[in-house]
Amino acid sequence: MWTWFYKLASPPYVYGVAAALMPWFLGFAAIAIGYGLIGGLVFAPPDYQQGDAFRIIYVHVPSAWMSEFVYTTMAVAGAIALIWRIKVGFAVAGASAPIGASFTLLALVTGSMWGKPMWGTYWAWDPRLTSELILLFLYVGVMSLRSAFEDPARGDRAAALLAIVGAVNIPIIHYSVVWWNSLHQAATVAKLGKPSIEGSMLWPLLSMFVGFMLFHGAVLCLRLQGEVLNRERQSAWVREAINS
Amino acid sequence: MATAPDGLAVEQVHVWRGDRHVLQGVSIDVHPRELVHISGPNGSGKTTLLRVISGLLRPEQGSVRWQGQSIVRSRTQYQAALAYAAHEPALKGDLTALENMRFAVGLKRRTSASELQAALDRTGAGGCADLPARVLSAGQRRRVSLARVLAMRASVWLLDEPYANLDAAGSAVVSQMLQDHVRDGGLALVVAHRDLSLDCAVRRLELKP
Amino acid sequence: MSVGAWEAFFLVILREMRLSFRRPEQLLQPLVFFLIVTTLFPLGLNLQLSLLRDMAPGVLWVAALLSSLLSLDSLFKGDADDGTLEQLTLSGQSLTVIVAAKTVAHWLVTGIALVVVSPVVGTALGIPTSAFATMMLSLALGTLTLSWLGAIGAGLTIGVRRGNVLLSLIVLPLAMPLLIFGAGATDRAMSGTSVAGALYFLAALCVFTCTLAPFAATAALRITVE
Incomplete structure (x- = not known):
């Protein structure tokens, strides 16, 4: 069973699979996001309180979910790579970090755009947005640590460990931010996310989520190919792959 | 069953520094009462080899064994016997x-x-x-x-340039130390640029750049 | 004749203490930094004592976090630079014991000092004496937890140029729960509401970190030193 596992994790195999899967992910992502956007922006009725401003959730909520999902992927890939010394795990973690940071940034920007009409200001220290901001700091830390070492192998392992430590901390950070918010802010302010939602609003949202997931898959495959090629640039199969 | 191997066994150690292949399959067995003089030009990996044998550096390939056991496995016992x-x-x-x-x-x-x-x-x-x-x-x-x-x-000595910065009297002290150590049943690996002129057998390991 | 783990633990603590007290100016610098930062806030804001008092717990805690972070950079770096870290690694003792001893020693020297001078700063910021006990207890728990988080960060940034900036970058986000609950506890003590919840959470965080961080910091050291 283990030989099968290691074969699955061998760089040429991963490179091939990533190359083969990429177009499929991209195609289905286009369909799901297309349906979600049309359904969400055109057909869903405006919210009775928030009007059309609520429509930003079709981008904001999926990207907020993705930001945490990608962080988890990164930490798990790093843990696998550290524990079983499977180098492709480092490539996955390295490819994931910028994607996750982009989703986090997208969630932050869309969140504060929503905040302007709702709170009258772009930033009101909403607990979800604050957690999201700290998550962005964690991503930046992991990426800076990876690039700080002259020996890339060392940078990979250090970044993987930091990602794991961060993953353990994320629930604690989230809980403490919620506690802090309940202490300092009256509960009357509208909070982002988790509205009770009607079907015609919900289906496009789920479709957007699936679409974002597939899009992430496509970008991950693309970046993973680059990472694997760069890491394996000394080996024979890379020269063959490039020359063919 | 053969008697348990004593001493150090370095097997096919490979180390890369980035894209540079520093140690290209170094193997050597060292037994008690033996002294190995590691020499070679600058950049040939002498210090790297010593760090691998000490356990400070993990080689990408190959292994170091102490009394038949991998030094990663028997870290505590090995380190207790190591200077x-x-x-x-x-x-x-x-x-x-x-x-x-x-x-x-x-x-x-x-x-x-x-x-x-x-x-x-x-x-x-x-x-x-x-x-x-x-x-x-x-x-x-x-x-x-x-x-x-x-x-x-300790019974295993790993010395990196022990003669550096020493005057004639100091060098004599090092040579005496090494002879006594080997005579008392210890083993030593010594990185040095100069020739070791000792009253005991010295094996030589020459590293190529 | 071999040396037990506890014996090794106390020997390393003794070593660290002796090294710190040979350089008293390095002991005082984080404390002076703590005082200076807390002086900056009243100077930068308008001097209304009521306003200042509202901000006091936050100011105190931010300054405490920054000043203990300042000294964490050198936790392993000095030993790595002069080669003594290699000797410690090869000492035949578990590296986790050595890391734990160095971290605890760091807290004994810097964390306790912060706790001791905090009433002075608290008075200057208008924190009532009734809140001092909570403030000092929360600071003690918080700085110990931070020393552990910092040990992970210091281990990860040993071989890095300008590692102290990177250290702050990776440790501060992880330390935000400490700030929230630490300042929260002090805040509640000042307003006379129950502080138990925040203190319990700080204590839980401290125990949790003390349990897991030694292994994480050891792993970090192995990554950057090996």
Whole structure:
């Protein structure tokens, strides 16, 4: 069973699979996001309180979910790579970090755009947005640590460990931010996310989520190919792959 | 069943530094009462090899075994039997020579101040015992670090350039130390640029760049 | 004749203490930094004592976090630079024991000092004496937890140029729960509401970190040193 596992994790195999899967992910992502956007922006009725401003959730909520999902992927890939010394795990973690940071940034920007009409200001220290901001700091830390070492192998392992430590901390950070918010802010302010939602609003949202997931898959495959090629640039199969 | 192998066995050790292949399959067996002189031009991986054998550096391929067991597996026992002196003397400038000895040797075995002082006397650094290491000369620091090796009473010595910064008297002390160690059943791997002229058998391991 | 783990632990603590007290100015610098930062806030804001009092717990805690972070950078770096870290690694003792001893020693020297001078700063910021006990307890728990988080960060940034900036970058986000609950506890003590919840959470965080961080910091050291 283990030989099968290691074969699955061998760089040429991963490179091939990533190359083969990429177009499929991209195609289905286009369909799901297309349906979600049309359904969400055109057909869903405006919210009775928030009007059309609520429509930003079709981008904001999926990207907020993705930001945490990608962080988890990164930490798990790093843990696998550290524990079983499977180098492709480092490539996955390295490819994931910028994607996750982009989703986090997208969630932050869309969140504060929503905040302007709702709170009258772009930033009101909403607990979800604050957690999201700290998550962005964690991503930046992991990426800076990876690039700080002259020996890339060392940078990979250090970044993987930091990602794991961060993953353990994320629930604690989230809980403490919620506690802090309940202490300092009256509960009357509208909070982002988790509205009770009607079907015609919900289906496009789920479709957007699936679409974002597939899009992430496509970008991950693309970046993973680059990472694997760069890491394996000394080996024979890379020269063959490039020359063919 | 054959008797358990004693001594160190280095098997097919490969180390890369980035894209540079520093150690290309180095193998050597060292038994008690043997002394190996590791030589080679700068950049040939002498220090790297010593760090691999000490366990500080994990090779990408190959293994180091001590008494038949991988040194990763038997880390504690191996380290208890090991004295490693790096090229830099590894002294804390703010601690006296004796305190430096005490905190380094004290983690390996219980010692007394008089025993540490005796080791310092033997390498000719007895007068520096109560001086902070930062005021010592390079040669005196070398002597303190050699005294630390002595006081550890280890059976495996890994010495990186033990003759560096030493005058004629100091070099004689190192040679005497090595001879006594080998005669008493220890083994040693020594990185040195000069020829070792010792009264015991010296094997030579020449590394190519 | 071998040396037990506890014996090694106390020997390393003794070594660290002796090294710190040989350089008293390095002991005082984080404390002075703590005082200076807390002086900056009243100077930068308008001097209304009521306003200042509202901000006091936050100011105190931010300054405490920053100043203990300042000294964490050198936790392993000095030993790595002069080669003594290699000697410690090869000492035959578990590296986790050595890391734990160094971290606890760091807290004994810097964390306790912060706790001791905090009433002075608290008085200057208008924190009532009734809140001092909570403030000092929360600071003690918080700085110990931070020393552990910092040990992970210091281990990860040993071989890095300008590692102290990177250290702050990776440790501060992880330390935000400490700030929230630490300042929260002090805040509640000042307003006379129950502080138990925040203190319990700080204590839980401290125990949790003390349990897991030694292994994480050891792993970090092995990554950067090996």
